[in-house]
Amino acid sequence: MRKRTLLLAAAGIALSAPAMAQQGLNAGPLQPLLNLFASSEVGADTFVQQAAFGDAFEMESSRILLNGSQHPNIRQFAELMIQHHTQLTNTLRSLPEGATRIPVGLDERRARLLAELRQHQGDMLDRHYVAQQIQSHEESELLYRTYAESGDVPVLKAFAQQNLPMIREHLRMARALQAPGGQQ
Helix, strand or coil: CHHHHHHHHHHHHHHHHHHHHHCCCCCHHHHHHHHHHHHCCCCHHHHHHHHHHHHHHHHHHHHHHHHHCCCHHHHHHHHHHHHHHHHHHHHHHHCHHHHCCCCCCCCHHHHHHHHHHHCCCHHHHHHHHHHHHHHHHHHHHHHHHHHHHHCCCHHHHHHHHHHHHHHHHHHHHHHHHHCCCCCC
């Protein structure tokens, strides 16, 4: 049943890719998650690992932004990302079902994204940061939503359900920063 739900979610995202492209969104960043969903169930290990990688990326990319940006709205968003994703990580670590599954460091893809972000300054840093935040939160929204619907460990499923609205709000906020005037 869970695999069927995950496959349906992946198919829904894949089918929405043309609409995403029309809206200027790149479905490509979601491809690793779509591949994961198509090839297996999203179990507790995968959920915790991907959530932790996402949190670590959100925090480190936000620190990079704060070191190089002067845009007050983007800086405010970055400070909020550090605060919220630190709280998410700490909550996940406090759960016995999560603490034993949290990886150390970042995966290779996110490490590359951070390296790319470090190469930019000024307005280009702001633009790349916001684009990466949108991409990362789209992935997190899909991960949390899928696990909230089909998770295999009740405590982690409840964690996903409880925090999904915050992830969605982060995505909304990141998209608003990309809108004309959002970076002022």
